[in-house]
Amino acid sequence: MRRRIGTIIGAAALVAAALFATVGHASSLSTGTQSLGAGKSAVAMCDTNGVTVLQVLTGNNVSSVTISGIAAACGGGSLSVTVNNGTANSTGIAAVPGGGGSMTVALASTVLMKDSDEIDVSITGP
Amino acid sequence: MRSMSRSQGLRVRRIPLGRTAFLVVIALWLATVAQPQAGSAAGLTVASGNLTVYRTCTLSGTIAASTAMVDSYVDQQNATTNNGAVGTMDAQTANNKNRRPYVRFDLTQCSPLIPSSATVHVSTLRLWVTAVPTTCRTENIYPATAAWTEGAITWNNQPFGTTINNPSSASRTDGVSIGGGVCTYTTAAQYVSWTVTTDVTKFVNGTMTNNGWMIRDDTEDANPTKTATFGSSDAVSIPHAPQLIVTYAT
16 A cells, blocks of 8 residues: 555656646746847848849740849848749849949749739848 | 564565655656756857848739729810820920820739838839930929829819929929930830839828829920820830839838
8 A cells, every 4th residue: 555655656756847847948938039139130231222123024024133223232242032923923043243233133933024013132241 | 474474564665665765856856957958048149141131012004904003194285185095195395285194003002012111212113115305305203292093184184283384393203304315315115214212102101192193394385396205004015014113121
């Protein structure tokens, strides 16, 4: 009888330990977010006044995109452009010329021009 | 036999106590080992190079089916005639024969919708020019001050009224030179661009109603007749469609 009681007490202690361990994990997650938030301020922009974006058409399709007015600070970086007409999209990536300025990025595939097209440009600085 | 029984009885009592003690120790150890993981996330760092992101919405008047833009022109010589279905638009100066194009793009067609808090960096209105005046002319663009419709606008009911050279040249949003001589755009079959960033910024943030724009010659009523002709959304091919290009950041 006592043997059984001892085993029950031991098992109960194990269960309690497991529960405490789980609570410990949850509380650890909340403390880490402060450092992640602080990291956000470190991301800077190499171009701050905008760029001019023009679609280049082949027939009725957008085949490439010309981006001009790129700041010199972006020179040597990488530029990604994505054209989305609501039903199809395509992306092109190219290196920003030294000194910035203007560049044309070819898309991986053409996208039909429609009444409304969205073009996303992201520049990862050098 | 009796002593054996006592001895076995003692063993029976010690074993469960020892096992219990062992299990309790393991439990305490597990609980202790689990705790040091608290705070480990604080060691995470985020490393990133500089990143610049812009989004551009391009609205195009892709032939008559376009839902993104409407356009027309008004003609002083035919003051009650609507030209909303005509394939071209004229900006013309001539004595009592002045003409003014009107265009409006529906910014709510942008997908995703441009948020009112967005910073509009560059906005350009482009029209495909099909004929240029023989001499260089300046074509001004103004935000329309009242609502109008493509199928009803005429010279007599246009938002700016029938007064010549109204509004003043000084109040224009932008002006471009088109025609022969020393001009920015000297030949036909190309896009002519006006910078309308200030107007689009106000349309987006809600400080001005989007009634589109009116284009007129900088000096109306000037003889002889000088005309710049643009393709409208009713006849142009898709590569020559009127366009409003808005580049912004959120």
